[in-house]
Amino acid sequence: MAKFNMTPDELLNFQFGAPNVGWMEHKPVFKEGNFAYPAKPDVIRDLGFPNPREWSPLDEDWKLPENWMEIVREGMKDRLERYRSFKIFMDICVRCGACADKCHFYIGGGDPKNMPVLRAELLRSIYRGEFTAAGKILGKWAGGRPLTMDVVKEWFFYFYQCTECRRCSLFCPYGIDTAEVTMIARELLQLLGVNINWMMEPVRNCNRMGNHLGIQPHAFKDIVEFLCDDIETITGIRIKPPMNEKGHEVLFITPSGDVFADPGIYTFMGYLMLFHEIGLDYTLSTYASEGGNFGLFTSHEMMKKLNAKMYAEAERLGSKWILGGECGHMWRVINQYMSTHNGPCPPKMETPVNPITGTVFRNATETKMVHIAEFTADLIRHNKIKLDKRRNAHLNVTFHDSCNPARGMGMFEEPREVIKACCDNFFEMPAQTIREQTFCCAGGSGLNTEEIMEIRMRGGLPRGNALRHVQQKHNVNTMACVCAIDRATLIPLADYWAPGVGICGVHELVGNALIMKGEQERTMDLRQNDLPYLDESAEEDA
Amino acid sequence: MSFLALLRSDREGIAIAWRDAIYSTYPFDTAGFLRKGQDEFKNPVGVRTDAAVQALVKHLLEETVLDDVALDAALDELVRIRAVQDFTPGKAIGALFLIKGIVRQRLPKLGKLKDHAEAVLRFESKVDSVALRAFDIYVKCRTQLYEMRLKEIKNRHAMLFRHAGLTADAAAEETPDSDQQ
Known part of the structure; x- marks a missing residue:
């Protein structure tokens, strides 16, 4: 207990000056x-x-x-x-x-x-x-x-x-x-x-069930169908994504957070809508039901083991190439380690070619894996999809370069091209906080667990600070990203450092803007919130 | 000259001394980094602390005080950071009390303490009331951390809750009619 005769400075008990050890x-x-x-x-x-x-x-x-x-x-x-x-x-x-x-x-x-x-x-x-x-x-x-x-x-x-x-x-x-x-x-x-458990339990689950949460194939399939129900509610179109089917050109692999976690699910809905609209010949897999690889944070051997299912499943299903979803460290493993660990790829795989545009993805000659942002940016460049930006008109968007796609594979432009094609209002955060110099969400490498929230928040300050800057300067209300961990960790980061800014995946914006053949008039976004531009148009008409 | 006017004559000195004292609550190697970096994106802790100190000095030294919104904004700038750093609650908020020692230390150079005894007490009470507001903000920040932890767990398993029929939407769908079907 403090003595009554302590001075204010003694009471505060700060240790000023150099440490004595x-x-x-x-x-x-x-x-x-x-x-x-x-x-x-x-x-x-x-x-x-x-x-x-x-x-x-x-x-x-x-x-x-x-x-x-x-x-x-x-x-x-x-x-x-x-x-x-x-x-x-x-x-x-x-x-x-x-x-x-x-x-x-x-x-x-x-x-x-x-x-x-x-x-x-x-x-x-x-x-x-x-x-x-x-x-x-x-x-x-x-x-x-x-x-x-x-x-x-x-x-x-x-x-x-x-x-x-x-x-x-x-x-x-x-x-x-x-x-x-x-x-x-x-x-x-x-x-x-x-x-730490937050890393090792996903590794264990992935090792046994193929995904971080250990979701079994039937539950995985059910949940994908739930999301198709939601797409039908919003667009009137029923999508039936192929699951574990052999003989499709493309195998699609994404982090399981896109299937199970809010708001990743809206990004996943965006993928499914896009594939349906362009008629992509693809399949999902309940075996390769996880793009993420916490083995990267555990040991080289475990990273190799968890990564192996990608090529194994492509070979089993006879896919020519693999399209990968919005994930961070998944792409670092693919770009930096996959060929050494599990290459060369199965003999029947081919250098990826976009079947809609004919673009050959020579950058993926080695791995046979294409990032969804590269794929969609290519579709947009070739004017192969129709996008209605008005549906995202209420969003002032900035882009968080996720560390691994940015510094681990050098992907800077494609996500930005996709966002700009879907939204009119795009604003960059300051140069020293984006692209190569991007600041981490402070939850990567298996640290996105809630018991260390205060460590994550202090580590998240540099990103949150840059976000607050564009929020104040440009009224930014949405931060898009291409990483499933980001989609989870940036929510509290924004709530704490720049309250009022929401988080979404890039393909959620695509799903919202995408004009699909035969769709009903859209009144809701993918989160089933009313589309504000419709009210404004109605007011103008009145 | 009034007590506050006396302090205002040394306003910049007081602000710098207070800011440096707060920087010095961090480890020795870090205090230098906080002091030297002027880029708000490379050194957000240093720049935000400085901004908070400038606003609080205005509040404490001027005759007209900041309104509640402006005062809370200034305190939030400082406290929100310290609430998630490696400080006890006392040390997080204690940064505000450091100005008392600084004023007491600098006062003899400006005038005689005994001439202003009553004003000094009034000034220190003002510091105390600012610190109490800071404590409110500190608790708000810490509460938010716990709320965010809960929200994150819910978000993470959103579709599993739905799959298990544990969400309000799913419950609403389970009407007696649908059971019979």
């Missing part, structure tokens, strides 16, 4: 709200991962295997040998600090260990201490330190405050990919059974 000795304090919950033992057991147990970061004893030090050392040695990139990233950083103020968690939260350079240093210091002669002899004078239990706890604390968005990498003069440093650190933690 160096960063190596400064330990994180775990408390509710600043860590994601550990994985449940049955989830870990089902996956055959090490050390399933009940534990909490709040406990002193994390119940690690007895030989945990040996496991970490061996794990690190193995990865240094297998991944040349990891070895280079450990060796070449000169701590210039170019990345220091580029991380959204650092900008919004102010914890110095969230500077990418220092976060990587948490691992690099162990590399030096354990694997370099200078570090072994000179210790911290050479930037090395011994491996201790506190180091493991610190890794868990900070490597689960990195969304692997790679914004810092953009500014690194050496091109160090900090996301890959985080990936290796998380792999090392996995070896000890130190992981």
